[in-house]
Amino acid sequence: MSATTTLARDLAKAVGADGVVAPESHLLTDMTLLPGSADAVVLPDTAEAVARAVAWCYAHDVPITPRGGGTGVAGGAVASGGVVVGLGRLARVRSFDPLLWRMSVEAGVTTAGVQRTARESGLFFAPDPGAAELSQIGGNIATNAAGPHAFKYGATGTWVSGLEAVLAPGELVTVGGPIRKDVAGYDLKSLLVGSEGTLGIVTAAWLKLLPAPEVTLPVIAFHADTSSGCDAILRVLGHGVRAAAIEYLDDEALASGAASYAPGVPAGAGFMVIAEADGAPDEAERVRGELIEALSVGAIGVHTPRDREGLEALWRWRAGLAFAVRARRGSALSEDIVVPLDRLAEAVDETVAIGRRHDLIALSFGHAGDGNLHSTFLISPESDDELRRAQRASEELFALALSLGGSVSGEHGLGLVKRGQLGRQWGPRAVELHAAIKASFDPKNLLNPGKKLAF
Amino acid sequence: MSATTTLARDLAKAVGADGVVAPESHLLTDMTLLPGSADAVVLPDTAEAVARAVAWCYAHDVPITPRGGGTGVAGGAVASGGVVVGLGRLARVRSFDPLLWRMSVEAGVTTAGVQRTARESGLFFAPDPGAAELSQIGGNIATNAAGPHAFKYGATGTWVSGLEAVLAPGELVTVGGPIRKDVAGYDLKSLLVGSEGTLGIVTAAWLKLLPAPEVTLPVIAFHADTSSGCDAILRVLGHGVRAAAIEYLDDEALASGAASYAPGVPAGAGFMVIAEADGAPDEAERVRGELIEALSVGAIGVHTPRDREGLEALWRWRAGLAFAVRARRGSALSEDIVVPLDRLAEAVDETVAIGRRHDLIALSFGHAGDGNLHSTFLISPESDDELRRAQRASEELFALALSLGGSVSGEHGLGLVKRGQLGRQWGPRAVELHAAIKASFDPKNLLNPGKKLAF
Numbered sequence: 001m002s003a004t005t006t007l008a009r010d011l012a013k014a015v016g017a018d019g020v021v022a023p024e025s026h027l028l029t030d031m032t033l034l035p036g037s038a039d040a041v042v043l044p045d046t047a048e049a050v051a052r053a054v055a056w057c058y059a060h061d062v063p064i065t066p067r068g069g070g071t072g073v074a075g076g077a078v079a080s081g082g083v084v085v086g087l088g089r090l091a092r093v094r095s096f097d098p099l100l101w102r103m104s105v106e107a108g109v110t111t112a113g114v115q116r117t118a119r120e121s122g123l124f125f126a127p128d129p130g131a132a133e134l135s136q137i138g139g140n141i142a143t144n145a146a147g148p149h150a151f152k153y154g155a156t157g158t159w160v161s162g163l164e165a166v167l168a169p170g171e172l173v174t175v176g177g178p179i180r181k182d183v184a185g186y187d188l189k190s191l192l193v194g195s196e197g198t199l200g201i202v203t204a205a206w207l208k209l210l211p212a213p214e215v216t217l218p219v220i221a222f223h224a225d226t227s228s229g230c231d232a233i234l235r236v237l238g239h240g241v242r243a244a245a246i247e248y249l250d251d252e253a254l255a256s257g258a259a260s261y262a263p264g265v266p267a268g269a270g271f272m273v274i275a276e277a278d279g280a281p282d283e284a285e286r287v288r289g290e291l292i293e294a295l296s297v298g299a300i301g302v303h304t305p306r307d308r309e310g311l312e313a314l315w316r317w318r319a320g321l322a323f324a325v326r327a328r329r330g331s332a333l334s335e336d337i338v339v340p341l342d343r344l345a346e347a348v349d350e351t352v353a354i355g356r357r358h359d360l361i362a363l364s365f366g367h368a369g370d371g372n373l374h375s376t377f378l379i380s381p382e383s384d385d386e387l388r389r390a391q392r393a394s395e396e397l398f399a400l401a402l403s404l405g406g407s408v409s410g411e412h413g414l415g416l417v418k419r420g421q422l423g424r425q426w427g428p429r430a431v432e433l434h435a436a437i438k439a440s441f442d443p444k445n446l447l448n449p450g451k452k453l454a455f
Numbered sequence: 456m457s458a459t460t461t462l463a464r465d466l467a468k469a470v471g472a473d474g475v476v477a478p479e480s481h482l483l484t485d486m487t488l489l490p491g492s493a494d495a496v497v498l499p500d501t502a503e504a505v506a507r508a509v510a511w512c513y514a515h516d517v518p519i520t521p522r523g524g525g526t527g528v529a530g531g532a533v534a535s536g537g538v539v540v541g542l543g544r545l546a547r548v549r550s551f552d553p554l555l556w557r558m559s560v561e562a563g564v565t566t567a568g569v570q571r572t573a574r575e576s577g578l579f580f581a582p583d584p585g586a587a588e589l590s591q592i593g594g595n596i597a598t599n600a601a602g603p604h605a606f607k608y609g610a611t612g613t614w615v616s617g618l619e620a621v622l623a624p625g626e627l628v629t630v631g632g633p634i635r636k637d638v639a640g641y642d643l644k645s646l647l648v649g650s651e652g653t654l655g656i657v658t659a660a661w662l663k664l665l666p667a668p669e670v671t672l673p674v675i676a677f678h679a680d681t682s683s684g685c686d687a688i689l690r691v692l693g694h695g696v697r698a699a700a701i702e703y704l705d706d707e708a709l710a711s712g713a714a715s716y717a718p719g720v721p722a723g724a725g726f727m728v729i730a731e732a733d734g735a736p737d738e739a740e741r742v743r744g745e746l747i748e749a750l751s752v753g754a755i756g757v758h759t760p761r762d763r764e765g766l767e768a769l770w771r772w773r774a775g776l777a778f779a780v781r782a783r784r785g786s787a788l789s790e791d792i793v794v795p796l797d798r799l800a801e802a803v804d805e806t807v808a809i810g811r812r813h814d815l816i817a818l819s820f821g822h823a824g825d826g827n828l829h830s831t832f833l834i835s836p837e838s839d840d841e842l843r844r845a846q847r848a849s850e851e852l853f854a855l856a857l858s859l860g861g862s863v864s865g866e867h868g869l870g871l872v873k874r875g876q877l878g879r880q881w882g883p884r885a886v887e888l889h890a891a892i893k894a895s896f897d898p899k900n901l902l903n904p905g906k907k908l909a910f
Binding site for chain 2: 143174188193212237242340405
């Protein structure tokens with residue numbers, strides 16, 4: 001009997017025979033499509049089965065790659081040998097108390113599943129990272145996923161009041177719960193949030209919800225250039241207007257999506273701002289009016305759709321933008337740097353300049369209100385040379401983020417692809433503690449090894 | 456030259472001669488008035504001086520007790536030998552960008568100072584723990600202080616986007632900054648928030664602010680008993696009304712404060728709910744109307760002051776309540792347990808029952824919306840017997856919180872007085888990690904030793 005067969009047999013004891021599947025290549029990678037390798041993929045259907053699988057792996061020094069929906073873009077779910085633990089079958093809503101604004105869900109419930117369950121009872125789960133139909137709440141928590149509405153509502157972690165997770169060497173641990181405050185211990189919950197499966201595997205979460213805003217009204221403004229557009233964004237904050245989201249597209253990003261933008265992009269537009277007002281009808285109208293006022297100064301055109309179809313079409317279009325951008329040359333390297341808001345214009349312009357220095361088309365779009373840019377270098381999937389140049393350009397981009405007082409990652413995480421960047425962002429003592437925390441949680445370095453490393 | 460004189464001389468080199476003061480007893484304790492001991496108190500006036508003081512202590516195996524405004528109620532600032540590092544002279548606002556909703560302040564700026572600076576520019580720092588004129592933002596961060604408005608706005612940590620802290624063995628470390636997102640490293644920022652000075656000493660913070668709500672309208676409802684009052688609170692959430700705060704007082708708490716409640720407490724009232732609507736004028740009116748509707752069902756009386764004086768008088772009265780309660784018998788043991796909101800009524804009633812079993816007057820008040828009770832046992836300061844009974848009652852109270860699925864601490868922290876309670880709340884693996892994190896940050900166990908311990 002081969003080692004692999006033995007492994008599959010032992011894992012079947014942990015998770016059931018139907019819980020062990022062949023390590024097909026699509027189960028070993030994520031949206032990066034970087035090739036992964038593994039000896040087996042397990043799909044436990046209970047948290048206890050996850051604990052048994054981890055316990056077996058930990059006892060046998062087998063690396064473990066946790067896997068949600070596989071929609072990550074930093075290589076966090078790219079397997080490097082051992083066993084992939086997929087959470088997709090942990091898909092139960094354990095409890096839902098709409099009158100108390102809370103829900104307890106297993107890790108494999110999709111983001112859209114959480115959002116829909118909340119909506120059906122008049123509630124609202126605010127985080128809206130892309131690929132909501134595929135991405136899973138466990139993965140959202142493991143990356144502290146965000147999206148456009150994080151500007152007003154915060155990222156995924158803001159809404160997590162408790163976690164159940166399997167920690168090394170294979171124990172099911174709970175911190176927090178259906179409670180709204182807890183300062184008894186160190187904040188292990190926040191430590192697990194965004195840890196990218198390197199400290200433990202989230203199996204379930206208690207989520208806080210909000211009453212759904214009754215009305216959502218977008219305001220879309222087109223400006224001639226980055227400078228005018230960023231001034232408009234700063235004017236929103238300067239006027240004290242609390243938008244639900246403030247997104248932007250620079251000129252090349254806009255060019256990528258213009259053809260599919262149904263209301264039409266006005267001639268001469270080189271920067272697009274998408275802002276949103278939400279709340280009860282009067283409140284949303286008030287904020288909408290203030291957004292129009294702040295964003296119209298110097299604008300070439302302003303769209304203000306009022307109908308639900310217009311709103312949904314807008315966000316569908318925005319969600320498709322990353323694909324439209326990639327389609328330009330077949331592929332792209334896209335990052336998620338963060339800068340202080342007053343440095344946004346500089347970061348947008350510098351992204352283009354960095355691209356130019358490497359003879360690449362560069363563009364950016366993203367979560368303007370949070371200073372979070374998806375700076376993107378377009379490349380052909382056939383050209384190794386373009387890939388190498390884009391990688392060098394990304395290095396410059398990370399240096400730019402740091403020189404502006406920002407962060408190398410606002411929502412994707414380090415994964416595999418940004419390995420080493422944290423060591424430039426943080427000083428030596430913080431990096432040392434980063435490593436010490438990893439060693440405390442995972443002394444054998446078997447949980448998602450090679451990911452979220454400072455060096 | 457005595458050891459103490461040598462110590463004072465060496466510390467003077469670190470923080471300047473005027474930065475070393477005598478260890479007077481009031482500088483060695485907090486609101487618990489538990490006696491502390493120390494060989495010296497240093498008051499550095501820069502973060503670098505804090506680092507030098509910590510470096511000296513760390514090199515000489517001298518314990519360090521960080522000290523903010525001394526308004527803690529869990530004994531977190533009760534010194535146990537060595538050196539007290541007071542942060543009060545680190546009182547600069549390093550930067551304030553009102554148009555960008557952000558501020559960078561040193562640890563010794565008072566909570567009220569942060570609030571006022573924000574307000575003067577039309578902004579809003581939401582956390583409002585008690586004793587705002589005395590408590591310091593560094594201490595608020597170290598305890599993740601909350602208060603009534605945490606219900607809508609979250610506790611202090613929600614508003615911290617970056618920290619500067621002195622970590623062992625004496626290094627000034629920065630994580631985050633004036634940025635709104637950052638998932639590059641493990642969440643060291645959240646780990647330091649609420650760590651009660653046991654992992655490091657916060658020297659400065661970047662704070663996020665919000666546009667100030669234009670209007671704030673309280674709704675005060677009196678109910679006959681806990682059951683009717685808690686039903687009313689649940690009705691607020693059930694109706695999807697987003698209050699800024701939902702506070703409560705049980706009958707004994709109400710009796711303690713009734714005489715000083717200017718608008719008068721209606722006869723037969725045994726439970727008081729204080730809710731608040733805020734926002735733009737129309738929005739605040741709308742929420743106010745819904746609060747009145749939800750809280751009036753079964754109420755004995757409803758007060759709805761509209762004037763600023765009425766609002767300010769209300770919160771001043773609420774802030775004084777803890778003192779009015781203590782005044783009943785001269786002293787009190789007051790805790791800060793948290794329960795899921797649907798168990799609030801049970802926790803309120805059980806608090807009284809626990810007191811009765813120990814022949815003590817017990818009462819509770821607090822942050823109803825967050826399920827956060829200040830369960831309080833009244834005692835005479837002259838009676839050791841009453842103190843012992845109150846301590847036993849508190850133990851039962853912590854057990855109650857856990858049996859209801861809650862936490863032993865919602866905002867005070869473990870400090871010295873709740874030492875050992877975390878070991879009952881968390882499982883062994885989580886407790887082990889709590890200790891491992893401490894050991895990583897503070898290998899010599901010199902930072903606020905004896906505090907925030909699971910056992």
